[in-house]
Amino acid sequence: MLVPTIGIEVHVELKSKAKVYSNSLNAFSPEANKNMTLIDYGYPGSLPVLNREVIDMALKVCLALNCKINKEMHWDRKNYFYPDLPKGYQITQQDTPIGYDGYLETEVNGKKKKIGIERIHIEEDTCKSIHSIQGTKLNFNRAGVPLIEIVSKPDMENGEEAKAYAETLRSILLYLGISDVKIEEGSMRCDTNVSLREEGSDKLGTKCEIKNIGSISNVARSIDFEIARQTKLLEAGETIKEQTRRFDDSTMETVLMREKETGNDYRYFPEPDIPYVILTDEEIEAVRKELPVLPNELKMKYRETGMSELAMNTVIANPELCAWLENLFTKVNPVITANLLTGDILSYLNKEKISLSDTKLEQSMLQDLVETLDKKEISSKQGKEILEILLTKGGNVKEIRKERGMEQISDDATLRKMITEVIENNPESVEDYKAGRDRAIKYLMGQIMKASKGQANPAKVNTLLVEMLQKY
Amino acid sequence: MTNYLDLSVIELHELLKKKEIKPIDLVEEAFARIEERNDNAFITLNKEEAIRLAKELEEKEIDNLLFGIPVAVKDNILTKDLRTTCASHMLDDFNPVVDATVVEKLKACHAIIIGKTNMDEFAMGSTGETSYFGPSKNPWNQDKVTGGSSSGSASAISSRSVAVALGTDTGGSIRQPASFCGLVGLKPTYGRVSRNGLVAFASSLDQIGPMTKNVSDNAILLSVISGRDERDLTSAHVEVPDYTKFLNQDIKGMKIAVPNYYMSDVIDEEVRSKVEEIIALLKDHGAIVDYVDVHHMEHAISLYQIIALGEASSNLARFDGIRYGHLTERYDNIEDLYKKTRSEGFGREVKRRIMIGSYVLSGDNANIYYKKALKVRKALANSFAHVFENYDLIIGPTNTNVAYDLGTKKDDALKSFYDDILTIPVNMAGLPGMSLPVGFNHEHLPIGMHIIGNYFEEGKIYTLASFIEQQLKLDLKPKEGKTC
Numbered sequence: 033m034l035v036p037t038i039g040i041e042v043h044v045e046l047k048s049k050a051k052v053y054s055n056s057l058n059a060f061s062p063e064a065n066k067n068m069t070l071i072d073y074g075y076p077g078s079l080p081v082l083n084r085e086v087i088d089m090a091l092k093v094c095l096a097l098n099c100k101i102n103k104e105m106h107w108d109r110k111n112y113f114y115p116d117l118p119k120g121y122q123i124t125q126q127d128t129p130i131g132y133d134g135y136l137e138t139e140v141n142g143k144k145k146k147i148g149i150e151r152i153h154i155e156e157d158t159c160k161s162i163h164s165i166q167g168t169k170l171n172f173n174r175a176g177v178p179l180i181e182i183v184s185k186p187d188m189e190n191g192e193e194a195k196a197y198a199e200t201l202r203s204i205l206l207y208l209g210i211s212d213v214k215i216e217e218g219s220m221r222c223d224t225n226v227s228l229r230e231e232g233s234d235k236l237g238t239k240c241e242i243k244n245i246g247s248i249s250n251v252a253r254s255i256d257f258e259i260a261r262q263t264k265l266l267e268a269g270e271t272i273k274e275q276t277r278r279f280d281d282s283t284m285e286t287v288l289m290r291e292k293e294t295g296n297d298y299r300y301f302p303e304p305d306i307p308y309v310i311l312t313d314e315e316i317e318a319v320r321k322e323l324p325v326l327p328n329e330l331k332m333k334y335r336e337t338g339m340s341e342l343a344m345n346t347v348i349a350n351p352e353l354c355a356w357l358e359n360l361f362t363k364v365n366p367v368i369t370a371n372l373l374t375g376d377i378l379s380y381l382n383k384e385k386i387s388l389s390d391t392k393l394e395q396s397m398l399q400d401l402v403e404t405l406d407k408k409e410i411s412s413k414q415g416k417e418i419l420e421i422l423l424t425k426g427g428n429v430k431e432i433r434k435e436r437g438m439e440q441i442s443d444d445a446t447l448r449k450m451i452t453e454v455i456e457n458n459p460e461s462v463e464d465y466k467a468g469r470d471r472a473i474k475y476l477m478g479q480i481m482k483a484s485k486g487q488a489n490p491a492k493v494n495t496l497l498v499e500m501l502q503k504y
Numbered sequence: 505m506t507n508y509l510d511l512s513v514i515e516l517h518e519l520l521k522k523k524e525i526k527p528i529d530l531v532e533e534a535f536a537r538i539e540e541r542n543d544n545a546f547i548t549l550n551k552e553e554a555i556r557l558a559k560e561l562e563e564k565e566i567d568n569l570l571f572g573i574p575v576a577v578k579d580n581i582l583t584k585d586l587r588t589t590c591a592s593h594m595l596d597d598f599n600p601v602v603d604a605t606v607v608e609k610l611k612a613c614h615a616i617i618i619g620k621t622n623m624d625e626f627a628m629g630s631t632g633e634t635s636y637f638g639p640s641k642n643p644w645n646q647d648k649v650t651g652g653s654s655s656g657s658a659s660a661i662s663s664r665s666v667a668v669a670l671g672t673d674t675g676g677s678i679r680q681p682a683s684f685c686g687l688v689g690l691k692p693t694y695g696r697v698s699r700n701g702l703v704a705f706a707s708s709l710d711q712i713g714p715m716t717k718n719v720s721d722n723a724i725l726l727s728v729i730s731g732r733d734e735r736d737l738t739s740a741h742v743e744v745p746d747y748t749k750f751l752n753q754d755i756k757g758m759k760i761a762v763p764n765y766y767m768s769d770v771i772d773e774e775v776r777s778k779v780e781e782i783i784a785l786l787k788d789h790g791a792i793v794d795y796v797d798v799h800h801m802e803h804a805i806s807l808y809q810i811i812a813l814g815e816a817s818s819n820l821a822r823f824d825g826i827r828y829g830h831l832t833e834r835y836d837n838i839e840d841l842y843k844k845t846r847s848e849g850f851g852r853e854v855k856r857r858i859m860i861g862s863y864v865l866s867g868d869n870a871n872i873y874y875k876k877a878l879k880v881r882k883a884l885a886n887s888f889a890h891v892f893e894n895y896d897l898i899i900g901p902t903n904t905n906v907a908y909d910l911g912t913k914k915d916d917a918l919k920s921f922y923d924d925i926l927t928i929p930v931n932m933a934g935l936p937g938m939s940l941p942v943g944f945n946h947e948h949l950p951i952g953m954h955i956i957g958n959y960f961e962e963g964k965i966y967t968l969a970s971f972i973e974q975q976l977k978l979d980l981k982p983k984e985g986k987t988c
Binding site: 070075079300307 | 581582588590595598600601602604699700701702703704706707708734735736737738814815817818820821822823824826827828838842862865866867870874878
């Protein structure tokens with residue numbers, strides 16, 4: 033029996049204000065070579081400066097992924113020649129990654145799975161090469177953009193586990209607010225390593241690295257394809273060659289990029305231009321305090337409220353909605369809040385392609401609406417109507433109800449009069465009720481609500497109706 | 505021709521203040537002398553701009569000692585719109601868009617940059633002979649080397665073509681030529697002077713420093729160029745004193761160590777006996793001088809070849825012809841572009857050092873050589889630190905000998921490293937070190953004495969150096985046309 037071993041290397045672009053080794057703006061620009069300084073250009077005589085914000089961001093990730101921290105760290109040069117690498121070396125952390133030996137907990141088919149994190153280190157992105165018939169052009173906007181590389185331990189055995197790992201990792205990074213983590217745009221890049229070994233053997237098989245995986249679902253697909261490919265080869269008595277392959281999403285196959293020759297010689301050595309960075313316990317604790325509640329923790333909290341899995345997952349996948357839910361969590365019914373957020377609100381946002389902050393809805397308005405719904409003072413249909421107004425125009429829930437005639441009738445005398453009228457007009461239902469058929473009461477309730485244009489207090493109507501029927 | 509540039513910075517400052525001379529007089533004298541000497545001390549002259557500036561300064565108030573003073577800058581230090589070649593074909597058409605931090609500081613003082621001085625290519629060499637533009641001449645004797653790599657700065661000061669100059673020192677490149685040309689050269693503590701804008705050779709060793717006719721000029725220049733710079737993370741957060749305050753102080757009770765290694769048989773006898781004379785002089789004036797052992801000094805050359813060349817192989821990788829510098833004319837692909845550009849752009853010594861440096865960092869060698877070298881380097885620094893627990897300064901000869909004939913070591917790569925056996929340990933430890941002229945040999949070639957201080961204690965070096973200078977009162981101006 034062959035058992036797959038899978039490890040994942042994830043590169044994440046950090047959205048710090050400045051680049052990692054220069055004070056150049058770290059932002060997208062449609063204009064090429066707009067966000068660059070002489071440092072990013074590898075100008076003679078220029079020296080790297082270290083952006084402290086990047087260290088704090090990386091530290092957040094390390095703490096969220098339960099890593100040990102290298103409190104005394106240095107940077108290293110990784111030397112190789114390539115046109116997109118202006119200095120002829122990349123400044124990275126080889127010997128002293130900021131974090132190491134951590135883990136992440138995820139769920140695969142309802143079962144908890146703990147996946148080890150080997151190391152997390154800080155490095156810089158390269159330029160972008162733009163190839164055309166006229167030749168290759170370089171865009172330095174990306175040169176020096178901060179990256180963290182998160183290397184998992186080879187703890188996964190199939191595509192599904194790898195996908196769960198990538199998904200959970202992505203949601204955690206999103207929650208930390210340190211990156212856009214958009215695989216499609218390259219702010220999160222997954223490379224996977226796949227090898228097969230005989231069951232019971234400690235000796236790992238020869239691995240192939242898969243690059244260019246353009247989405248999280250392709251993480252699973254590419255791995256499953258690769259496992260099948262390697263299994264077929266091994267079963268046919270062939271050997272696996274160490275290769276770098278890329279995933280082709282049109283054929284859903286991995287394709288050979290290059291054979292790995294005698295390992296690359298990057299001539300690593302400590303970067304002499306950046307002195308050692310010492311992280312104190314106080315600094316680490318200060319960052320730890322700023323950590324938000326992470327998705328896996330949120331899930332446990334939400335599950336206790338009886339929230340549906342769908343609402344839970346949707347809200348967690350959307351930090352803005354989640355922030356609202358978190359703010360209202362102890363104030364009003366979280367299940368109703370989550371349902372509104374992930375239902376009508378989210379579909380409105382999607383339709384308009386905007387975010388919550390672009391609407392007229394405010395948290396206090398949503399709080400009133402949930403409270404009103406929770407007290408059953410309005411129907412869910414009315415709730416929908418009010419929500420639409422709040423989203424587009426804003427306003428006060430009470431006033432909208434007044435304007436729209438959605439105020440509740442709770443006055444006994446008025447209600448009794450309405451009930452009497454309905455009972456008298458529906459003698460057959462009264463008969464049914466007396467014969468012990470429950471649906472009669474539902475029908476009568478419906479008639480009363482209709483007659484009151486939905487304004488009657490349903491709880492009160494129910495009590496009064498039963499009382500009056502018994503006397504009838 | 506006038507001889508104002510024989511004077512010290514303070515004397516020139518007085519004349520300028522009294523309006524007895526104008527900056528333009530100094531600038532004109534500088535260019536006249538450079539032309540007359542024809543020592544190949546400069547790669548690029550800044551004539552038009554210097555004259556323009558000198559005239560402009562006539563309208564300004566003289567507010568500091570370097571105001572209107574002609575300076576020379578080594579050609580591996582960036583000067584905006586003034587060609588900076590590193591004495592290499594690779595950069596022979598490179599016009600920087602910025603100034604190095606030290607140049608900004610000189611300009612802020614209204615010092616006048618006369619030109620960019622010749623040097624060994626990318627500061628790799630100790631004779632000036634690896635320059636793409638040919639060697640500079642030693643004003644003491646045209647057949648002798650100036651030393652290097654700051655060959656042009658040494659030559660220009662020695663010939664009194666400028667008042668003061670900047671050099672750079674990675675393994676002795678300020679001190680050794682200062683010693684060969686009879687001038688005062690100081691390599692500051694690592695981190696004292698910003699390296700921003702210095703084209704890197706070996707980042708953990710490189711320092712920019714002053715090369716001057718006398719100790720006072722040296723202290724004045726160091727006070728100006730020192731200080732923390734946010735653009736160089738290795739520059740130190742250590743306050744900069746006015747170094748001239750340390751001049752003319754008593755040396756009584758000063759504790760001085762002489763490493764036995766510095767006085768061994770390897771050192772030329774005349775050089776050794778000159779240093780011994782100074783030791784006697786210092787003792788006579790109340791200094792306490794002891795011979796001590798500084799361990800691991802004997803590994804200096806190996807450390808240099810591993811650490812300096814390892815770093816150099818990486819620092820010089822950026823010269824690929826793509827963004828700046830020499831680009832080969834015809835190439836088939838990117839690999840071919842790199843090979844041809846770098847083969848044509850770099851000289852033999854630079855290529856040799858890149859190869860050695862790449863080798864020591866390659867694969868397992870990084871552990872066998874580089875990481876081990878870092879440990880020995882640390883041990884050497886500790887050994888120095890141990891001496892400084894009990895002593896104020898360390899002295900000895902700067903070099904094993906005086907200036908030798910041009911061409912002597914051209915074809916012996918290893919031999920030229922051996923010039924630096926006494927200077928490299930100081931760079932490895934990151935300490936400040938000065939070469940001070942203390943006399944001449946039988947051929948009337950200058951002999952330099954090495955004064956090494958503890959971290960950021962350049963002040964003590966100046967105290968001792970100014971004392972010796974005043975005692976000796978040497979005539980350090982080479983005699984016209986003299987070739988002994």
